[in-house]
Amino acid sequence: MTERETTQEARRLLTEYDTQLREAAELTGATTVTRDGPLWRGTYGERGFVTYRDLDHFTGPALDELITRTITYYATQPAITSFEWKTRGHDLPTDLPDRLTQHGLHAEDPETVMLGEASILAAPVPLPAGVTLRRIDTQPDPMPDLIRAAAAQERAFGVPFSPSDLARRLLDKQDLIEIWVAEVDGEVICTGRLEIVSGTAFAGIWGGGTVPEWRGQGIYRALVAQRAQSALARGARYLHSDSTEFSRPILQRSGLLPITTTTPYIWTRR
Incomplete structure (x- = not known):
């Protein structure tokens, strides 16, 4: 454009x-x-x-x-x-x-605040060898994976994350939330949520973070693409995210636009 x-x-x-x-x-x-x-x-x-x-x-x-x-x-x-x-x-x-x-x-x-068409971000992104993506909230007991995901978020952001907070989000939003992880050899190295905004054309991408030693290899971008594909499959047209200084450039290069700020x-x- x-x-x-x-x-x-x-x-x-x-x-x-x-x-x-x-x-x-x-x-x-x-x-x-x-x-x-x-x-x-x-x-x-x-x-x-x-x-x-x-x-x-x-x-x-x-x-x-x-x-x-x-x-x-x-x-x-x-x-x-x-x-x-x-x-x-x-x-x-x-x-x-x-x-x-x-x-x-x-x-x-x-x-x-980043916004854009979900279709722009949905193209698959190649992953490093051995890295796989998986949705972890659909299991009968997701808590073991939520504990691992929270630990990865803590390493990615440098602040405490509680698995019970993730579990509460699942309970509060029920079928409107998905939690995705990237793994290698059983270790969670990147996490991110997709949250469908009921009654709108939007889904939000939240909580994305990659542990330091795996950054710069396209893993966060691949997890965004996976969530964009899932959002489209669920009928959402747009994606939005409140982005830090670290995620904003990645999302902007992928096609989302900065439209305002939030504090x-x-x-x-x-």
Whole structure:
């Protein structure tokens, strides 16, 4: 595509993103969902999550009051230890991040929202000798493989991953989630999830990470292609991902487009 065509396509995809992937679509599996003006607030056990399509012209003191009400909503639930207010780089008002910070929320690292046609990413990618791909969530007891997958994610990202978190995702989203791994000699060296967004044309690719000694050999890209093929088989047209600085270039070379950024703002109970 020309630069102009790429810009037009990115704008079209951003409209699809705002229309299909925000509000209720982000709260699948929530134990409770409530509304406050433009906000959708969900709870997941000890965690809360706040989303919206737009803030409906909330600015200044009215926005401060909306933030305060949201903090109070979660703070008065003893079981809640933290909540995430998910912001996007193209949203208004532009001072929302500053106001969230002033109310005691802290920003995590921003990520790039990548979108595109699943068919672009579905072409098979050659794997190094001895490496195979496998879906691990369809077994009668997936926990042994979930433990191995979580250990590989921990090595890939350098932060703890809990197999029980993966098991909870399977329970919460049931037949809407797939977990894939790349293996060699019985060792998991790369993992990734596919999550179908019910009622939309989208599927998400999440949690992709390759252990350090196997990077640069096309394994992550092959796992993306496998998930794209599965998404297409399940009727999804588009793929989306909130991408780190490491995965974004791979997905962009594969054909997805960066359309905005997203930054989580986190409130934690003191």
